[in-house]
Amino acid sequence: MSTLPNGARYIPDYLDRVRQEALVETIRTVVAEAPLFVPVMPGTGKPMSVRMTNCGPLGWVTDKERGYRYQPTHPVTGKRWPAIPADLLQLWTDIAGYEKPPEACLVNFYADDARMGLHQDKDEKDLEAPVLSISLGNTCLFRVGGNNRSDRTLSFKLSSGDIVVLGGEGRLCFHGVDRIYPATSTLLKNGGRINLTLRRVT
Ligand code: SIN
Ligand code: FE2
Numbered sequence: 001m002s003t004l005p006n007g008a009r010y011i012p013d014y015l016d017r018v019r020q021e022a023l024v025e026t027i028r029t030v031v032a033e034a035p036l037f038v039p040v041m042p043g044t045g046k047p048m049s050v051r052m053t054n055c056g057p058l059g060w061v062t063d064k065e066r067g068y069r070y071q072p073t074h075p076v077t078g079k080r081w082p083a084i085p086a087d088l089l090q091l092w093t094d095i096a097g098y099e100k101p102p103e104a105c106l107v108n109f110y111a112d113d114a115r116m117g118l119h120q121d122k123d124e125k126d127l128e129a130p131v132l133s134i135s136l137g138n139t140c141l142f143r144v145g146g147n148n149r150s151d152r153t154l155s156f157k158l159s160s161g162d163i164v165v166l167g168g169e170g171r172l173c174f175h176g177v178d179r180i181y182p183a184t185s186t187l188l189k190n191g192g193r194i195n196l197t198l199r200r201v202t
Contacts, residue, residue, distance in 0.1 A: 004154065006146050008170030011095070015161040019087075020136055020187055026085045027107060027136075027194060030055045033082045034074050036109055042067030049114035056084045056104040058201050060123065068123050070104060070201050084198075091132065092198050095165060098129045102198040110140070110180050110193040118143060118153070118176040121166065121199070129200030130167025136160050136194040139184040145174040160185045 002010050015023065036051040045064035054060060058070040059081045073080055084105050092102050108116070121131050135158040142164070145153035155178065158164065166173060180193050188194065 004144055004170060006144070006170040006173045007168045008144060008173055009165040009167070010156070011163040011165070012159070013161050014095075014163040015134070017161075017187075020161050022087060023134070023136060023196075024187060024194070026087055027196070030082050030085070030107060034059075034079070035076065036107075037061075037074070037076050040064050048116070049111070050116055051109045051111075051114075053081075053107045054104055055082045055088075055107070056102060057081070058104045060104060060106045060199075070123060088196065088198060091134070091163075095163065096130050096132050096167075096198070098200065100129070100200060102129075102132075103201040104199045106197045106199065108195040108197070110138075110177065110195070112138065112180045112182040112191050112193075114177075114192075115179055116177040118145065118149065118174045120147075120172050120174055121197075122172055124199055124201045126200045126202060127171055130165050130171060132198040133164040133166065134196040134198075135162045135164075136196070137185050137188040138191060138193045139181045140193055140195075141178040141181070143176050143178055144170075147172050147174070149174055157181075160187050 034053045039062045142158045143155045145151045
């Protein structure tokens, strides 16, 4: 475990291969019920390169007209999100150090050419709870900074099985994914990277 400059925690190799494989199976069942969708930027309608879905009572979505928000239903199917599977709830219990359960698990799928610009996770009302982030599949270059966009940032690689906890002073830190390194993991047959973030919303 190491503490990043702003208090965010980095826990490398938290999940062994067997647990990573089990989580991929778990995510497959979620995606079968709640298919990946293409999120678009508010205002411009520009599509993001990452594809997304969610599980939990609430899910994070974005579209051109209504922007970033949480809602109980899938934006394409209109159905409620599937429940957060037990293995993910257990990870929250083990790591988050927060009494109430997570309400949203955002599933981000990065093809090998996808990335995510520097941003803060600030659409949640509860900023006391941490955001717990799990990496699966190909390695990425993760960037984390301070609470202002202009703060100095630190970049490091996140590999399959690594966990990052954005909590405490680091809860609102800017972060993003600059690139994916193709063929750095054999976990996902078709390459790419999955990132799961467990969040408390209300
Ligand atoms: C996110 O900020 O939602 C994703 C972070 C990551 O992919 O590691
Ligand atoms: Fe984020």
